[in-house]
Amino acid sequence: MQPVIRHNLQVPEGRLSLRNKILTLLVIAGTFIGFGFPLPRLLAYSVIREAIRTAAVLETWNWPQVVGEHFIVRYSPAAGEEEMARMVLENAEEIYEPVVKAYGYKSGKKILVVVYPTREALGRTFGWDADESAMGVYWGGVIRVLSPEQWIADQDKNQIKSVFAESGPMAHEFTHLVVDYRTRGNYTRWLTEGIAQYKEWEVTGFQFDEPGANLDQPLYPLDQMDEEFDNLPNQALAYRQSLLAINYLVEKYGENKINVLMDELGKGLTMDQAFTKVFGVNIITFEQQWQQWITANWQMPKKSEWAISKQPV
Ligand SMILES: [Zn+2]
Numbered sequence: 001m002q003p004v005i006r007h008n009l010q011v012p013e014g015r016l017s018l019r020n021k022i023l024t025l026l027v028i029a030g031t032f033i034g035f036g037f038p039l040p041r042l043l044a045y046s047v048i049r050e051a052i053r054t055a056a057v058l059e060t061w062n063w064p065q066v067v068g069e070h071f072i073v074r075y076s077p078a079a080g081e082e083e084m085a086r087m088v089l090e091n092a093e094e095i096y097e098p099v100v101k102a103y104g105y106k107s108g109k110k111i112l113v114v115v116y117p118t119r120e121a122l123g124r125t126f127g128w129d130a131d132e133s134a135m136g137v138y139w140g141g142v143i144r145v146l147s148p149e150q151w152i153a154d155q156d157k158n159q160i161k162s163v164f165a166e167s168g169p170m171a172h173e174f175t176h177l178v179v180d181y182r183t184r185g186n187y188t189r190w191l192t193e194g195i196a197q198y199k200e201w202e203v204t205g206f207q208f209d210e211p212g213a214n215l216d217q218p219l220y221p222l223d224q225m226d227e228e229f230d231n232l233p234n235q236a237l238a239y240r241q242s243l244l245a246i247n248y249l250v251e252k253y254g255e256n257k258i259n260v261l262m263d264e265l266g267k268g269l270t271m272d273q274a275f276t277k278v279f280g281v282n283i284i285t286f287e288q289q290w291q292q293w294i295t296a297n298w299q300m301p302k303k304s305e306w307a308i309s310k311q312p313v
Pocket of ligand 1: 172192196
C-alpha cells in the first residue's frame with residue numbers, strides 16, 4: 001500500500017484564495033449596494049455564503065445521495081461510488097460530535113458533502129488543472145472530497161475505510177466549516193488552518209508530516225502568513241506554524257479561549273483587537289511569545305505523538 005500523503009491538500013486550498021477573494025468582493029459589493037441600504041459586512045458574508053451553498057445544493061440536486069443525522073452526502077452514479085459515499089457519511093457522522101463539542105455548531109440544515117469520483121471532476125469545480133490533487137476542500141458552506149478509492153491504494157474495502165478514518169479529510173474540512181460559521185468569515189488563513197489541523201490531530205491522530213515543516217529554519221513572520229499564506233514557498237512550514245500557533249494558545253490559555261476568540265472575531269473585531277481582548281496581548285506580543293515557545297519547546301515535545309523532528313521523516 002502506498003503511504004498516505006496529504007500535502008497536495010495544501011495546493012488546492014491555496015487556490016481557493018481566488019474564490020475567497022471573489023467572495024470578499026461580493027461581500028463588499030453587498031455591503032455597499034445591498035438592496036438600497038448598507039448591510040453589515042459580516043451579515044453580507046453570511047448571506048453570500050448561503051447563496052453559494054444553495055447554488056451547490058441545486059447544482060447537485062439530481063445526484064444520488066445518502067443521508068445521515070447531520071450530513072447529506074451526494075455522489076456520482078459511477079460504479080462503486082455509493083459504497084464510498086456511505087463510507088464518507090459514516091466518517092463524517094463520527095467526527096461531528098468531537099468537533100462540535102469543542103467548537104460548537106448549530107444549524108437546522110444538514111451539511112452538504114459532495115464526493116467526486118476523480119481528481120479531474122473535483123478540480124473542474126474550482127477550475128484547477130487536471131493534474132492537481134485534492135483530497136478535501138471546504139468552501140462556501142460545502143465540503144467536497146475526493147472519493148477515497150482514488151487516493152487510498154488498497155483494494156480491501158475495510159482497509160480503505162480504516163485509512164479514510166485515520167487519514168481522511170473530514171475532521172479537518174468540517175472544522176474549517178465550523179470556524180467559518182462561528183467567526184462569520186472573519187479569520188485569517190493561518191488561524192483556520194491551525195484550528196483545523198489541531199482538531200484533526202486530536203480527533204484522528206493525523207498530522208501533516210513533511211521534511212519541509214522542520215522547525216530548525218527561519219520561521220515565517222505572522223504578517224507574511226496573514227497576507228500571502230497561499231503564496232509562501234514552503235507550504236509545509238506555513239501549515240506547521242499554523243498548527244503550532246493554536247497548540248501554543250491552547251497550552252497557555254486553554255482550548256475554550258479559542259472559542260472566545262472566534263466569538264469576538266464573529267462580532268467583527270480585527271485579529272489584533274480580538275487577541276488583545278481575549279489573551280491580553282496584542283498580536284505582535286503574541287507572535288514574539290509564540291515563536292519563543294517554539295524555540296524552547298520544539299525539541300522537547302510534550303505529547304508522545306508530537307511529530308516534530310530535526311530529522312526529515
Ligand atoms: Zn485546511
